[in-house]
Amino acid sequence: MTAVSSTLPTPRFTTVVAHNWKLAIAVAVVVSAVSMAGLPAAVSFWVVGATAALVAAAFTVNAYRRHYFGALLVAPAIAVLFVMNIFPLLWSLGLSFFAYQANQQTIRFVGLGNYVRILTNDLAAHATWGALINTAMFVVFTVSAQMIVGFLLAILFAKQFPLRKYLLILVLTPMMLSVVASGVFFTYYYDPTFGILSYVINSISGNQFILMSNKVGAVAGIVFADAWMWSPFVMLLVLAGLVSVPKYLYEAAAIDRISSWRQFWMITFPYIRGLLMLALLFRTIEAFKLADLVILLTKGGNDTLTISYHLIRIANEQNKTSEGAAISYLMLFMVIVLTNLYLYLANRRTQGA
Amino acid sequence: MAESILGKLGFRRASGVDEAGWGRTLAVAVVAFIYFLPVLFIIFTAFKPQGDALLVPPTLSPTSLFGLIPDHFVFKPTLENFGSVFSRSMTPDGAPEATGFDRYFFNSIFIASASVLLALVIGTLAAFGFSRYPLKGNDTYLFIILTTRMLPAIVVIIPVILMFRVVGLSGSYLGIIMLYTAFNLAFTIWMMKSFFDELSPDVEDAARIDGSSGMRVFFKICLPQVIAGLAATFVFGLILTWNEFLFALLLSGPDTRTVPVAMNQAVSSGGRGTDWTLLAAIETLFLVPVFLVTFFLQNHLLRGVTFGTVKR
Numbered sequence: 001m002t003a004v005s006s007t008l009p010t011p012r013f014t015t016v017v018a019h020n021w022k023l024a025i026a027v028a029v030v031v032s033a034v035s036m037a038g039l040p041a042a043v044s045f046w047v048v049g050a051t052a053a054l055v056a057a058a059f060t061v062n063a064y065r066r067h068y069f070g071a072l073l074v075a076p077a078i079a080v081l082f083v084m085n086i087f088p089l090l091w092s093l094g095l096s097f098f099a100y101q102a103n104q105q106t107i108r109f110v111g112l113g114n115y116v117r118i119l120t121n122d123l124a125a126h127a128t129w130g131a132l133i134n135t136a137m138f139v140v141f142t143v144s145a146q147m148i149v150g151f152l153l154a155i156l157f158a159k160q161f162p163l164r165k166y167l168l169i170l171v172l173t174p175m176m177l178s179v180v181a182s183g184v185f186f187t188y189y190y191d192p193t194f195g196i197l198s199y200v201i202n203s204i205s206g207n208q209f210i211l212m213s214n215k216v217g218a219v220a221g222i223v224f225a226d227a228w229m230w231s232p233f234v235m236l237l238v239l240a241g242l243v244s245v246p247k248y249l250y251e252a253a254a255i256d257r258i259s260s261w262r263q264f265w266m267i268t269f270p271y272i273r274g275l276l277m278l279a280l281l282f283r284t285i286e287a288f289k290l291a292d293l294v295i296l297l298t299k300g301g302n303d304t305l306t307i308s309y310h311l312i313r314i315a316n317e318q319n320k321t322s323e324g325a326a327i328s329y330l331m332l333f334m335v336i337v338l339t340n341l342y343l344y345l346a347n348r349r350t351q352g353a
Numbered sequence: 354m355a356e357s358i359l360g361k362l363g364f365r366r367a368s369g370v371d372e373a374g375w376g377r378t379l380a381v382a383v384v385a386f387i388y389f390l391p392v393l394f395i396i397f398t399a400f401k402p403q404g405d406a407l408l409v410p411p412t413l414s415p416t417s418l419f420g421l422i423p424d425h426f427v428f429k430p431t432l433e434n435f436g437s438v439f440s441r442s443m444t445p446d447g448a449p450e451a452t453g454f455d456r457y458f459f460n461s462i463f464i465a466s467a468s469v470l471l472a473l474v475i476g477t478l479a480a481f482g483f484s485r486y487p488l489k490g491n492d493t494y495l496f497i498i499l500t501t502r503m504l505p506a507i508v509v510i511i512p513v514i515l516m517f518r519v520v521g522l523s524g525s526y527l528g529i530i531m532l533y534t535a536f537n538l539a540f541t542i543w544m545m546k547s548f549f550d551e552l553s554p555d556v557e558d559a560a561r562i563d564g565s566s567g568m569r570v571f572f573k574i575c576l577p578q579v580i581a582g583l584a585a586t587f588v589f590g591l592i593l594t595w596n597e598f599l600f601a602l603l604l605s606g607p608d609t610r611t612v613p614v615a616m617n618q619a620v621s622s623g624g625r626g627t628d629w630t631l632l633a634a635i636e637t638l639f640l641v642p643v644f645l646v647t648f649f650l651q652n653h654l655l656r657g658v659t660f661g662t663v664k665r
Contacts, residue, residue: 045520069567070486074494077479077538084535085501088512095512156384161377169648170389176643177392178596178613181636184620184627185395194407228391236654289505292598311507316603321511328508339503343496 019065024058027051089332096325103319114326128327130303131310138226138306139287141219145227146283147276150234157235158242175232183296186225190297218302222293230283237279241272274345281342285335307331392640398633400430406629434634441631454635456608457615461595462642464526464611468533469590473583475534476541481571483542484549495543502539506599514603524606532600537590544589548582549575584653588646595643612639 011020028051035047056079063071096115099108118128157168174182192198192210201209211217249267258266291308298304300313311331315324397415398406405412405428412428440449483491513532514523522528552575560570601611616635620627647654 068486070482070488073482073486074479074488076475077498077542078494080475080531080535081498081501081538084513084532085504085509086497088509088516089504091512091516092508153384153388156381159373159377161373161381162375163378163382165651167378167381167385169644169651170385172647172651172654173389173392173640173644176592176596176640176647177395178598178616178636178639180598180613180617180620181395181632181639182391184632185391188627188629189391189394194411196411199410228388285503291505291507308505308507311505312599315507315511321515324511328505328511331505332508335503335505336500339496339500342503343499 019058019062021055021058021062024055028055092325092328095322096329098322100322101319110322114323115330118323118326118330124323127305127310128307128330131305131307134303134305135288135290135307137219138223138290139284141223142226142230142287142290143280143283145223146231146234147280149227149231150279151238151276153231153235154238154242157239171235172232174229177229179229179292180296182229183225183293186221186293187297190221212298212302215302215304218298218304222290222297222304225297226287226290226293230286234279234283237275237282238272241275242268245271277345278342281338281345285338285342288331288334288338395633396637397428398629399434399637400432401428401630401633402431402433403630434630435638437631438634438638452619454612454615457610457612458638460605460609461612461639464530464533464609465591465594467526468530469537469587469594471530471534472537472541472590473587476538476586477545477576477579477583479538480542480545481549481575484546495546498539498542501535502543506536510600510603517604523604524609526609529600529604529609532604533594533597536600537594540590540593541586544586545579545582548579552578581653584650588650588654591646592643 011017013020013022016023031051032044032048035044038044039047056075060072060075063069063075097109097111097113099110099113100106118124153171157164157171189195189197190211192208192212195211197211198209211221245268250263253263253267289308290306291312294300294304294306294309295312300309307327308331311324311327314320314327394413397413400415401412410426413426414422415428415430416422437449438452438454440451482488483495488494517523517528557570557574560574565573596613597611598613598617601614602617605611605614612635616632616639619635620632
């Protein structure tokens with residue numbers, strides 16, 4: 001189903017027809033350059049936008065007349081992603097090579113200076129590496145907690161039983177809560193004076209119990225809240241795998257009197273292995289971004305600063321825009337590695353299955 | 354037609370015979386109830402009288418369940434808090450003022466639904482393109498698109514803030530809707546592509562041979578078969594966009610503020626500490642729409658969450 005080849009002749013460069021995209025690009029470049037030189041930034045942005053639209057229109061007409069349907073269908077999505085994601089990314093790549101602060105006017109080229117600074121400078125590098133190590137720790141703890149809880153929940157819901165639909169939605173609700181509300185309410189549950197947790201432990205042990213008083217408690221509190229919110233997501237994935245196992249396999253296993261432990265490893269596990277892998281990687285990437293719960297629960301105290309929150313502080317609170325951009329690219333690199341891993345495993349799975 | 358498609362996608366299975374009996378229901382109910390407790394506590398807090406919020410030990414139930422629960426754990430439910438979400442006195446003895454939360458609720462509904470639907474339209478078209486008319490370097494495009502989804506929001510937010518400031522889009526509906534659309538797009542494209550990939554090509558080919566145009570094939574043959582996918586994508590996009598906090602915090606203005614941002618403000622301002630009953634009331638109201646949508650589209654979620662990778 002490739003594009004139908006067409007006999008539409010390529011127009012001469014100077015001919016004004018709707019599908020002459022080369023001319024449209026030439027016009028756009030000239031007009032953009034003039035407007036950027038002569039008009040204020042806010043106005044010239046829209047002028048540049050209009051010329052970009054002109055080029056896009058020329059491409060569209062060209063693709064339509066030549067029956068390039070694939071390009072036509074994909075174009076709007078690529079345009080939105082380009083403006084809102086890829087262009088900002090390129091911009092911040094550029095910024096990461098400059099010394100620039102959003103609240104000041106000066107801008108100075110420093111090359112790789114920002115990267116060198118965040119990775120080797122005494123203070124900055126210390127914070128970056130500390131945050132990275134904390135992030136890795138949170139990834140390990142939250143993801144393993146979510147995998148275990150999600151898996152157990154999925155096993156509970158795997159079979160059809162009365163009222164299943166209504167009980168399932170109860171378990172899914174934590175995922176739908178706004179993280180602001182659940183985070184703030186977790187500070188209440190953990191509160192040493194009013195909180196339920198301290199109340200229960202105080203009345204058992206008789207000593208004043210403060211969960212957030214040390215790193216172990218603070219990490220445990222954050223991990224628990226995050227695992228509670230996102231285990232249902234893992235559950236949904238595993239559940240989808242569990243219900244896809246054909247029933248006749250279990251029936252055959254029952255006839256052969258295979259123990260339920262072996263049944264799980266021989267029949268069930270191969271069906272959910274790929275989905276477990278997907279859940280693992282998806283949650284890993286999400287846990288890598290963990291910031292909001294940390295902000296709400298500890299504000300980074302007790303050495304719980306994560307790389308995402310570190311970035312928010314640097315870029316937004318301390319206005320070190322270009323240093324933030326450099327950290328962004330450090331993160332982007334790691335995300336690309338993780339994404340590749342994810343795709344590799346996902347592809348291997350579809351080929352193997 | 355509809356019946357066979359549903360059967361093919363495996364939705365009949367869910368409403369089949371009960372394999373496990375009421376015993377399982379009871380066991381799962383206990384677990385689900387414990388899992389739901391923190392949410393239940395928030396919902397109950399929304400109904401508590403203001404003074405009850407910080408009692409030690411906390412009051413836990415609106416009824417004594419016929420004397421089962423001791424009196425000091427029981428609170429008298431009130432609807433007062435829901436009223437004060439929308440209008441309350443800001444000073445100790447001032448007259449009630451409007452809090453603007455009706456506006457924020459409208460903003461949340463408008464922004465979330467507009468961006469999820471927009472992403473659904475644009476993304477479904479693109480997914481169909483990627484699936485049926487592969488471009489040169491198709492996989493590279495798809496990889497770049499997936500990367501944009503995996504990115505931490507903050508990585509793009511610095512340049513987006515700068516860009517919006519220059520253009521004058523910060524604090525406007527258009528800006529935040531476009532941004533959310535972009536973030537939902539990646540997800541929508543990947544999910545819908547996997548649904549299109551799974552369709553059997555026979556009917557489509559037959560229609561093409563009969564001379565149906567590409568557009569007709571898309572609308573009359575392909576689209577009706579992926580309605581489940583559309584629903585699943587919609588629910589997931591909605592849950593994520595509905596609760597999105599960081600972008601909204603940094604990019605919405607006073608007129609376009611969404612509920613999570615306003616909630617954060619209502620909690621952290623005033624200097625009197627957190628107003629727990631108010632926060633709980635806001636969250637309870639805020640939970641209702643997304644809860645209902647998820648409940649009614651629940652059957653599609655199971656399939657949707659797998660990105661359509663499970664072959665049935």
